[in-house]
Amino acid sequence: MIPVQGLTGARVAVLGLGRSGLSAARALAAGGATPVCWDDNPEAQARAQAEGFTCLNLRKQGAFEDIARLIVSPGISHLYPTPNPVIAAAWEAGVPVDNDIGLFFQSFATSDWHRFDTAPRVIAVTGSNGKSTTCALIHHIMEVAHRPSQLAGNIGRGVLDIEPPLDGEVVVLELSSYQTELARSLTPDVAVFTNLSPDHLDRHAGMGGYFAAKRRLFAEGGPDRAVIGVDEDEGRFLAGQMSEGPTDDRVIRVSVAEKLTGPGWQVFSRKGFLSEYRKGRQVASVDLRGVAGLPGAHNHQNACAAYAAARAVGIAPKVIERAFHSFAGLPHRSQTIAEAGGVRYVNDSKATNVDSAAKALAAFDNIRWICGGLQKEGGVDALRVVADRVKKAYVIGREAAQFAMQLDVDAQVCGTMDAAVAAAMAEAEAGDVVLLAPAAASFDQYDSFERRGEDFVAQVTKRLRSN
Template sequence: MIPVRCFEGQKVAVFGLARSGLTAAKALEAGGAEVVVWDDKPAAREAAAKEGLTLEDLNTADWSEIAALMLSPGVPLTHPEPHWTVKKAKAEGVEILGDIELFARMVNAAPDHKRPKVVAITGTNGKSTTTALIGHILAAAGRDVRIGGNIGVGVLGLEDMHGGAVYVLEISSYQLDLTSSLKPDVAVLLNITPDHLDRHGGMEGYVAAKRRVLLNQGKGDTAVIGVDDPYCQRICTEITAANRRTIWPISAGRSMGRGVYAIAGVLYDATGDRVLEVADLHRARALTGRHNWQNASAAYAAARGLGLSVEDAATGLVTFPGLAHRMENIGQIGQVRFVNDSKATNADAARQAMSSYPRFYWIAGGRPKAGGIKDLDDLFPRVAKAYLIGEAAEDFASTLNGKAPYEISGDLMTATAAAFADARAAGGEAIVLLSPACASFDQFPDFEVRGDAFRDAVTALMRKPAKGAIA
C-alpha cells in the first residue's frame, strides 16, 4: 500500500466503496487522515464496515469539517448530472479528487532519490493490453514494475514507492477527470473514438478528459500518441508545435518519417538516423490483429522512452502471454475454436476482433452504446451468423436484417450453445466469437464476469460427449 500523507490530521470523506474507494480510504488512514466513508448501496456500506472503516452519512454530515472528497471514478462528476456528494462538496468549497490524484501528489512530494518513474496509459481501446504489455516488457528487462490503476489493483494498493520502481498505470477518462497534478514520465494516448459521451457531456468533453494525461508534461518527459484517428492526430500536431517534450507518434497502418509504426505486422522504429526493423509481430501470438499492432507500437515506444534498448523492448513484445477477455482463446471442440473478447464494450472495440477473422459466429449484445453496431456494417459479410443477447438484441437484429443471418438468443449460455451447434454442423474450422459491442450491465456486473460466464458455457459444452474435444 502507498500511504497518502498529504491530508494528515485532516478529515477526508470517501464516497463510492468499490475497489478504488476502499483502497483509497485505507491509504488515507495509513497516512494519518481522519477518514469517513459512504456509499448509496447498503451492501457496500456493510462491506466497508467489515473492513474496519468508519461510516458517516454524508447526506447529514457537516461538510465544513471536511478537507476533501475522494470520489470513486464511477460516480458522476459533471454529467449527466453531478452526484449529490459533488453538489454538497462544491457548495462548501471542498476539494474533489480521485485516487490517481492522491497518488500523483505522493509522487510529486517524494524526494528525488525516492521518486519512481510513472507510465500513464489511456485511450478508448487497447488500454489494458498496452498497460499489461508495457509491464511485461519492463519486468522481462529486470525493472521493478507495479501495474495497476484501472486494471487489476487500485493504484494506492500497489507496493510503496522507491526510486527504482516503475508504476505502469491504466487510467480511464473518469479517473482523468478527477486528476490535476499527474506528471507521467511517459504518457501514452492510444486512440480516441466516441465513448462515454453521457459522462462527459459530448465528444469535446471526452477528448478533453483523455488529453489530461498530457497536461503536466514538460522537458524530459515522453509522450506516445497514436495518429490513426483524427482526434489524436490533432493533439499530436498541437503538442509537437509546443515542443516541450519528446514525442513518439505511433501508427498501426502507415509508415512515418519519424515515429514507431507497424506495416503488415512488422514493427519499425523510425526515431533515429535510420529505420530499424524491430520485430515480426506475427511471432507474438497474443498480439493478433491491427489493433494489437498499435498496442505493440505504443508499448515499444514507452519502453524505449524509459531507456530500454531496442533488443530488450523487442524481446518483451514477442513473449507477451496476453490478457483474459481480450481476444482470448479459451478452448476448442473439434474444429470449433472459442474466442473471448468480452472487453469489447463498444462497436469500435468489437471491430478490432471482427477484423481479425475472415468468418465467425458472433455473439453480441448487452447494454448498447450510442450508435449501436451500425458502423460495423462493412464487417457483416464476415458474420456466418449472429446470436444476440441482452437489451440490445432487438436493435441489433434490426441493424443486421438483410445483411447477416441472426437469431435472438436472449442470454449468453443459450447463444454459446446455438453458435457451437451451427458451427459444428457447417463443418470445417470455425470461430465462435464473443465480442459484444456493448456494456455488460444489463446481465452482468462487468465485462470480466461476462467473459467468465462465456468460459463456463464453453466448459459445459466440452463436458458433453464430443469427438476431438480439447481444452
C-alpha cells in the same frame, strides 16, 4: 500501500466505499489524515465501519465543516449528466474535490528516493480501447527486462494499494476518463494515448468532453514523453499540442493506419511488421505476425504503444521483441480459449462498444459471431466494414431481436449465451472462428464483462467435453 502525503491532521471526506474509496480511506489514515466516509449503500457503510472508519452522511447540512478535501470514487458523476448532490455541497462549501489518482500522484515520490540510483517512473495509459492490454504488455516487458514493475489502476491493484516503489521501478497505470477528468494531480513520466472512439458520452456530455477528460493526462500532467496514437483527428491534434516542432522527440507518434515519416520519433505497424523510426531512419523492426498473444491490427496498435512506452524508459528493441512472444494476452481480450475440430474459440467479451468489436472482427475470417447486450449510443454502422468476415451472427441479450435487425449479416436471435454457443458450435466448420465480441455492455444479463466472458468459456468448455 502509498500513504497520502500533505493532508496530515486533516479531516478528508471519502464518497463511495467500493475498492477505490476504501483504498483511499486506508491510505489517508496511513498518512495521518482522518477519513470521514459515506456511501448510500448500508452494506458499504458497514464494511467501512468494520475497518474502524467513521461514516458521516455527507448529504446533511453542515457536513463539510472542517473538511479539507472530498475524495470521490470514479463511478460517481461530478458534472455531467448532473452533479452528485454531495459534490455540489462540497463546491458550495469551497472544499476541493479530488480522487485516488490525484492522491497517488501527490504522494508517490518520497524523501527516500535520494538514496536511489534511478528514480522510479510512472507510465500512465489512457484511451478508448486497448488500455488494459497495453498496460499488461508494458508490465510484461519490464518483467522480461528484469526491471521491477507494478501494475495498477483499472487493471491490477488500486493505485494506493501498491507497494512503495523500489530503486528504478516502473509503475504502469491504466486510467479511464472517469479518473483523469477529476484528479487534481496528474504527473506521469510517460503518458500514453491509444485511440479514441465514442464511449461514456452521457458522463462527459459528448465527444468533446470525453476527449477533454483524456487530454488532461497530457495537458495537466506535462509528461517527459508522450506516446500518442495518431490514427484519429483527436490524436493528431494532441500530438501537435504536445510537440514543439517536427524534430521534437518528446512525442512518439504511433499508427497502424499508415507509415509515419518525418524527422521525429515514430512507431507504426504495417502488414504485421512493427517499425521504429527516428530522425527519418529506421532503427528497429519486429515481425508481429507470429505473436500469438497479439492477434489482429488492434493488438498491433497495442504492441506499438507498449513498444514506444518501453523504449521511452530505455528498454532495448530485442528485449521488447522477446517479451512480445512470451506475452499470453489478457482474459476476455482476443483470448483463444480452445481449438477443436479445426474450429478456434475466441473470447473478446471486453469488446463492449462497436469500435472494439469491429477491431476484433477484423482480426479473423470465417467468423461465427456471438454479439449483443446493452447497446450503447451511436448504432452499429461501424461494423459494416467487417461484415464480410462474418458467416453468421448469434445474438444474445434482452433486446436481441432489435440488435439483430441492425446487422448486415445473417443473424439468429438466441437470447442467452447457452443458446448462442450451442447454435454456433453446431454449425461451425473447420477453419471457422467462434468469436464472442458483443459490441455492447453486459449489464442487461451480467454484472460485468468478465462474468459474460466466463459464461462463454464455461459453455464452450462444457460442450467440447461432452463431444
